[in-house]
Amino acid sequence: MSTELFDDEVFEKEQDAISAKKAFGMLIPFLKKHKARLIFSLLLMIISIGLTIYWPILVKKAIDIDIGNGDYGGLLTTVLIIGLIQAVSLILLYIQRVKLEIIGQDVMLELKTRLFSHVLSLNISYFDTNPVGRLMARVESDTESLRMLFTNTVVMLIGDVVMVLGVFGVMFYHSWRLTLILLPIFPSIFVLLYIFEKKTTPRFLEVRKKVADLTGVIAEFISGISIIQIFNRESWATKKVDNANRIKFDHDVYVNIAVVLFFNIILFSQHLMIGMVIYFGMLWIKAGTVTVGTFGMFILLIWKSYEPIYRSTEQFSVIQKAIAGTRRIFALMDNKQIIPEPSKPVRWRELNDRIKFEKVWFSYTDDDNYVLKDISFEIPRGKRIALAGVTGGGKSTIISLILRLYDPQKGRITVDGIDIRDIHTAELRERFALVLQDIFLFPGDVRSNVSLESKHITEEKIIEAAKTVDAHKFISRLPKGYETEISEKGANFSRGERQLLSFARAMAVDPDILILDEATSSVDPETERTIQESLGKLMDGRTSLIIAHRLSTILDSDEILVIRRGEIIERGSHIDLLLKDGYYARLFHLQFKNKNGMVSNVK
């Protein structure tokens, strides 16, 4: 939430990436499919509006004819018809609104699904620069404001216009003179409405900003509360919040009173209209040119015609939000930041020979800020290569490049001599399994977190994988076994259990190559032993690249690459590197040696 608060500027920038015209142009194909249903819905609405206008006419009949002639039977019939017409009109209106809602929902469903799959296809750098909250807002609130535009605003606007025209038609038909007298008031209301919108819209936006400021101030102070307390700044902070509160209040009071005033003026103009009807009605009733029924009907029709005016003020902001939202949605759809797929992909089914980094340079920011500089190494089939070094050296980046989450600026990466850019990314990645420091758990149960919802991974495979890495034991002990729900961030599993789950996940896909980012944090010796054994089984017979934090991993590696500041500064076997007594030797003492006495377990 708090990231959203400060996002206003980003919002504005994003929507500028595309013109409103282009955005709505892109939206039209989504609507075309529903043309027939839309027209049907509009038709229903017009019929139902026609019926609602019709009933004041019946009231007139009841007063003038039925009551006028003393015909109680006639009155009952008329009243019954009024009730019936009301019911029918409401049923039609109900069907129409539900239909429209369904259309709106269907359009949004398609839009959301398309948007989601588009976001998924974007490359990782897009996710690096766009916080999750912002991406969610695109799929969630922006499509929502667009739906509101459809189901409420646009259609209602059409309905309102139809209604006002209908009301005037009926009025005119029954007493053109009275209608002509009322006519000038209406346009002046719309002028008033227009002025009100013009004047208050920027004020409403201002209030929104002030609310964001206020929330921002409070959020900052709450998260920095201990500093405020230590520095004795409580009363200062309180005053600052009070100030932000006051500014928000001042702006808010202005628009609120403006709204109150506006509505009461509208209400009064309605009163004035009825006043006119009273004056001329009285004169003309006396003259016999207008009946009491017509008089009553006019008052009822005036009431009806005011309904849209009361609604209109809310609609305006919905329209604005929807336009901005539409632009942002399609600006995102228009974003082509994707890892390019080869036009003629080379097939690559399994690793036969080796993976090779050939003079690879990489920068996240596409400038000279290289985080990897001239990296060359190879991973022969069946070998285990370890990456060692301090955090921020570039080890994780190497892993990302192998999986082609990013493309290097210079140099190339090959598998069996094929540039990975010539292989379909899905085919490439399917041969790998990635095990991260701390497993990322998705909402759902244990099973779906092991299989990651793949259809190819059967129940048996899941259990087999779990058994191999020794996760089956603790999973079966869970109250619901494989169906146990993962709580937020996997809090219902210990660190060791989470680690075993991540091994099971990797094991289930039976990869050629294992990519492992070992956990730095230590666990108790018992768990450590289980992890070691499971890891051994997972790596057995596989090619692997490991960011090593465990002594045993280091010792069992065929080659160790020591990475520092984006470069490979030393390489060789553990013993060779130790004998060299260089950087690795120091690192070894720092990172591996004193850690949880694993030496005895391994040797």
Add this chain to the structure above:
Amino acid sequence: MLNKLKWIWEYYKRYPYVLAVLLILTPVQAAIQVTVPRIIEFAIDFAKTGKLPEHRAAEIISGFGQSLGISLEAAFTIAWIGVGLISFILYTYVQSHRAWMNLKLEWLFRQDAFKGITAKGPDFFNRFRTGDLLTRLTDDVAEKLSWFACSGIFRFYEAMLMVVFTITMMTMIDPILTLWTAGPLPILIIVFFKSATILDKRYDRLQSNISGFNNLMEACFSGIRVVKAYVREKAQKGKFNTAARNRRTAEISAVKATIFVDSLYFYIWQFGIIIALMAGGYKVINADLSLGELMAFIFYVIYLVFPMFDIGQFLVKSRQSAVSINRLLELENVPPMIASQGDGNGKPIEGNLSFENVDFEFQGSERKIVDNIHFDAKRGQTIALVGKIGSGKSWLVNMIPRLVDPTGGIIKLGGRGLKEYSLEDLRNSVGYVPQEPVLFSDTVENNIRFGRDDIDAQTIDWAIEVSQLKNEIDGFPEGLDTKIGVRGMSISGGQKQRLALARALVGKPRILILDDCTSALDSTTESALWDALHEVLPGIMAIIITHRPDTLERADNIIVLEDGRIVETGNHDELMNNGGRYAKIYRRYKLEETVK
């Protein structure tokens, strides 16, 4: 419920004028409002029969018209418009006051809640996350509470008055007809209440669908690396689609219910007119009722329907806002962990600091975070604390400015217990630089000054210089007036830490606490810092949590902590000679420096 109203009442008490306006003008306006249909009645009857209705009000209007020398038609119209105008003015006035009060209450509720929060201890902030507190102070206060506290209550008041006045007016015309037409109205309240409950349920279900949908999205976007590495885009899309479909179904079901209820109200609204026509029409035919009176009745029925919505809404919203009040009271009910008891004299406190068998643990926890700590620190000394994450270092230093109080033992400063000083004096004597620099979206100067207006420009310059920020700030486009962005986003990590250091120094503290923040300075600038500091503040005591070998070598006393307990203590040379835990740690830090 009564205690909630009392809670709101405490705020109203401060605004007797607004309260008087709302209490008195609301009935006045309502009383004027209910006369309106009768003018129509007179007008119709007069037009129809040509005779003035036998009613005092009608006579007054005609008398008023005669005195002005205008026609009766004009007199009725002027009366109509006149009543409308008075009602317009009064209603605008009342509603503006309601709006003003809503917003004022929102301000006060929020302000008081925030003020309460600033006094809370770390236990409070462990329990309530920033996001949660923010929701309570914004959404709860603005959306659910403040509208109800004024508009909700006074609309209910207005509605009740309207019902009473309208029924009185109707009864004056025809009591039997009143019974016919107004009788079914209470059903409306029941309908409203029932349907609100159904709607609530459907919207709850929708809400849980929405959060499920959002959770899925969040997990997928946060775990995008896993999704991509395991090539599971398709599976994610499938799940997303299912969630989106479920949500669509829930959404449609909720909207269906809303539209249904909407239509129902609308129908009932017009049903009132039908009843009035049916029963009233019969009476008109039998000449028991005039046509004008029938029209007035139709008006009155409409007058009765709308208050029913307000009454129903009041019942629904009062439940919601009671929940919100509880959510605010819940915050109030957590007592601050520390209380300021001692007397202050506004002077900084100086002297030796001693920890005597100090323990700290959270209530209900068995583990002592700080366990039987005992040490002395003299004026001008530098004390270094060393230990792993979770060894209790930070909690130990937090006790000095009394962010938390020890649960056992005592901490003395200048020979007196910390609690004997006023909190303000004590904290003014302490300078604190946290591990993660907490800065505010303001200018460089305001972040250093931090609201202490008595600090002069010279002191600020001095602090900037001592914390090695001078050159960088001069390089900023607007110097001291440069905005540093939200949480200091626009400056580097090292700059943030040094800014936090300057903020601490500018108060000329007697005790300076540095929580592992020396990475901001290299070791030469760090010694320059100490020299400059001792020159201006010769007696300053420094308590430092550090990783840096140089700093450790320079410290007068080093305290090695493990699991909240002191395991070793002494100066660098002594401890190195001991060859114990410290020696190991020191070598490790030294090594760490070389591999960076």
